[in-house]
Amino acid sequence: MSAPTLTTDTHPTTQAPATTHTADGGTPHGSLVPATGLSQVKRVALNGGRALWRAGAVLLFLLLWELGPLYLAPASTRVFLPPLHEVLAALGALIAKGQLQNHLGASLTRSASGFGIAVVSAVVLGLLVAWYGALDRFLNPLLEVFRNTAALALLPVFTLLLGIGETSKISIVAYAAFFPVLLNTIAGVRTADPLLIRAARSLGLSNFTLFQKVILPSAVPTIFTGIRMAGTSSILVLIAAEMVGAKAGLGYLIVNAQSSFLIPDMYAGILTVSLLGLAVNYLLVGVERHFSRWRTAVGSGNG
């Protein structure tokens, strides 16, 4: 009866691609290429060229790392800055001996435990603080003080109180990861659309149901942004903590290699740290995206 009348405000064909774009923010340029004018070969070449351009800076950097120490630097510097192939060889040796796996495992266990503790406690506390204004007014000044105290400045305190074992390292990771999650949880709850709250209230929803069905889901993307930031900072802080006092871990590997004058090993450790950071970030970005799929085009869609 009414299906035909829909035609004027229905654009399923134009909307379909918009939803696929949301999965990856980086590719909307692809749609600019007119598909009819270009042959298959040309398009492949174009895509290949674009991929090469994106990888170009990294490749140039690696090339400089390989050739620079050999041809540009004086021989004395080469000892402290070995070319890439020596570092990769050292990395291979570390993997073959199983040392790298041990250090990586130790670091991952610490950061995952600290990170997990931080996420759970920060989300719970953040929800409470955002919901109960009185609690917020009471805790906020204290939280501000702690938030603005750099985690690493407290490292000696953690070491003195909790020793140089696992407890102090997990604690400092948890401390560093706690605040991004807490602040984003509070912001997520605070910025819930008042109109949606009004709509839910007009249905006579109880406070608890309102929280569970409206406020929490609308805060989830913001909370995940905080979790992603926490993931990055938990690794940064952990490496530093391991450099100061540890018997295993990537930070320990780097410092120990330096003091034992195993310079290629040191660079192998650094390389592993940056690869680990990249991997964690990609993983968390993926998770964040998964939970925020609906948020795409919210700004333009609700206007």
Add this chain to the structure above:
Amino acid sequence: MTQSSAPKISLQDVGKTFTVRPTKAVPLGSTLTALDGITLDVAAGEFLTLVGPSGSGKTTLLDLLAGLTRPDTGKVLLDGKDVTGPGRDRAVVFQQYALFPWRTAAANVSFGLEGTGPDGKRLSRRERTEKARTYLDLVGLAGFEDRYPHELSGGMKQRVAIARSLAYEPDVLLMDEPFAALDAQTREQLQEELLRIWRTTGKTIIFITHGIDEAVYLGQRVAVLSSRPGRLKEIVPINLGDRTTDGDVRSDAVFVEHRHKVWALLHDEVLKAQQAGHAKILPDGTAPDEAPQANSGKAA
């Protein structure tokens, strides 16, 4: 026909005053009378439209009916009983759709069906999906169950919002300028569909609008509010005859006559509101125009 039976909704001398937060200009704060002495009966199954200048308290009146706020004076009665809070016997449709962006169209529609219903029963997931499908079909959105709000046009979003309000089967539909954000063509289409839904479901509808045409076209009666403080200026009964025919009702002489009557009633009030610089009353009870009132009066 409205006087014969007990009214569905009855407003008796309703007044609402907001306390305006203290500002630098008015350090002691002040009060803002949004509504004053509104008395109005709405019969069961009636379609009443409500027009009034900006800041005349239309939305405040709707909030009172929805139970989102309480009146300071007078009584708001529904089926003879005091309205004490929101309830599932009334549904509100907002101008900005207020759809939950993380839920699909079908999940939005079934939002009000979740949890324990007024009869103490819980619907199973399948029953909820079935009902959502039925009501999406009623508003002409069959096949769009799995779309997210950001994948729908404005008109489709408002259809989903209407379906959501109808799904838990309230007696009264409260609509706050629901079509104001839509383009003219979509608006006309939705007006017709709303009339169709009203005829098939027999709901009591109170419909707030800025548009005189819309008020006259939809309403059986048009209630005109005065500029702030909102008082009921006049109720214009609309009789356009049988509108099931496909003719252009809006060009009809009778329509034009009604339209002019409402326009004339509203015209003075709109001028008054403009001269006083009245703006929309915000949900927290403030109106942006209240503080600089002294100079805005001169400027206009």
